[in-house]
Amino acid sequence: MADTKQHAEDRAQRVKGMTALVTGAGSGIGRAAALRLAREGARVCLVDLKEEHAADVREEIERAGGEAFVAEADISHGSEVEEAVRRTVDRWGRLDIVFANAGINGKVAPIEHLTEEEWNHTLSTNLNGTFLTVKYAVPHLKERGGSIIITSSINGNRYFKSFGFSAYSTSKAGQVAFMKMAALELAQYKIRVNAICPGAIQTNIDDSTFKSPELDEIVIPVEYPKGQQPLEQGPGSPEQVAELVTFLASPDASHITGTSVYIDGAESLL
Numbered sequence: 082m083a084d085t086k087q088h089a090e091d092r093a094q095r096v097k098g099m100t101a102l103v104t105g106a107g108s109g110i111g112r113a114a115a116l117r118l119a120r121e122g123a124r125v126c127l128v129d130l131k132e133e134h135a136a137d138v139r140e141e142i143e144r145a146g147g148e149a150f151v152a153e154a155d156i157s158h159g160s161e162v163e164e165a166v167r168r169t170v171d172r173w174g175r176l177d178i179v180f181a182n183a184g185i186n187g188k189v190a191p192i193e194h195l196t197e198e199e200w201n202h203t204l205s206t207n208l209n210g211t212f213l214t215v216k217y218a219v220p221h222l223k224e225r226g227g228s229i230i231i232t233s234s235i236n237g238n239r240y241f242k243s244f245g246f247s248a249y250s251t252s253k254a255g256q257v258a259f260m261k262m263a264a265l266e267l268a269q270y271k272i273r274v275n276a277i278c279p280g281a282i283q284t285n286i287d288d289s290t291f292k293s294p295e296l297d298e299i300v301i302p303v304e305y306p307k308g309q310q311p312l313e314q315g316p317g318s319p320e321q322v323a324e325l326v327t328f329l330a331s332p333d334a335s336h337i338t339g340t341s342v343y344i345d346g347a348e349s350l351l
C-alpha cells in the first residue's frame with residue numbers, strides 16, 4: 082500500500098523541472114496535455130493562433146501554482162514558431178518537451194472539388210506546421226536531450242474510410258513518416274520522437290471541419306450495429322490522451338522512440 086502511494090506521488094511529478102512547448106494548447110487535446118504537464122511539474126509555453134484561445138489555460142495553470150505563458154503563433158509560419166521557441170528558452174533557459182499537436186480537419190471534399198488552396202491549407206497547417214515546430218525546437222532539445230510527441234491520427238495510418246479527408250489523412254500519414262525519420266536522426270542527441278494516433282476524441286475539432294456538399298458523390302455508407310469505439314462505446318476524452326502524452330514526455334518512456342501509439346479504444350480495428 083505504501084509502495085502504491087509512493088508510486089502515485091512519483092508519477093505525479095514525472096516531468097518536474099522540465100520545460101514544455103505545446104501547440105494548439107487552447108483547446109481539446111493540446112489544452113488537456115498542457116494542464117496535465119503543468120500539474121506534473123513542467124513549465125509550459127502555450128502556442129495557439131490567438132492569445133485569447135489559450136488565456137484561460139494559462140490562468141488555470143497559474144491558479145494551481147504552475148508556470149505558463151501564451152505565445153501567439155500560426156504553426157504554418159516558420160518565423161512565428163521560431164519566435165515562440167525563442168521566447169520559451171529566453172524565459173526558462175531550456176526546452177525538454179515538444180508536443181507538436183495543433184491541427185485542423187480542414188476542407189472535407191471529393192478530390193476533384195478540393196481546391197489547391199484548401200489542400201495547401203490543411204497540409205501547411207498539419208504537416209508543415211509539425212516540421213517547423215520540430216525544426217525550431219531541435220537546436221534547444223539537443224542541449225540535454227528531450228521528447229517530441231506529434232499528434233497524428235488513426236486517419237491516414239490505420240483507417241481510410243473517412244470519405245473526403247484526403248488532405249487530412251495525407252498530412253497525418255506524412256507526420257508519422259517524418260516522426261520516424263526524426264527519431265533516427267535525433268537519437269544520437271537523446272531526443273526521442275514519437276507519434277500518437279487518436280481515434281475520435283471529444284474536442285472542438287468540428288470547428289475546423291468544412292464539409293463540401295459534393296461529399297454525397299463519394300461516400301459509401303458504412304453502419305456499425307453497436308457504435309464505433311468497441312472499448313468504451315463512445316469517443317475518448319482529451320484527458321485520456323493527455324495521460325499518454327505525459328507518459329511519452331517523461332523518463333518512464335526512456336527507451337521509446339520512433340513509435341506510433343494508437344489511442345482509440347480499438348476504433349481503427351473495427
Ligand code: NAD
Nearest residue numbers: 105107108109110130155156183184234281282284285286
Ligand atoms: P481542437 O480544434 O479542439 O484544438 C486545436 C487547437 O489548435 C485550437 O486551439 C486551434 O486554435 C489550434 N490551431 C489550429 N490551427 C493552428 C495553427 N495554424 N497554429 C496554431 N494553432 C492552431 O482540436 P483537437 O481535436 O484537440 O486537435 C488536436 C490534434 O489532434 C490535431 O492535430 C488533430 O488532427 C488531432 N486529432 C484529433 C482527433 C479528434 O477526434 N479530436 C482525432 C485524431 C487526431
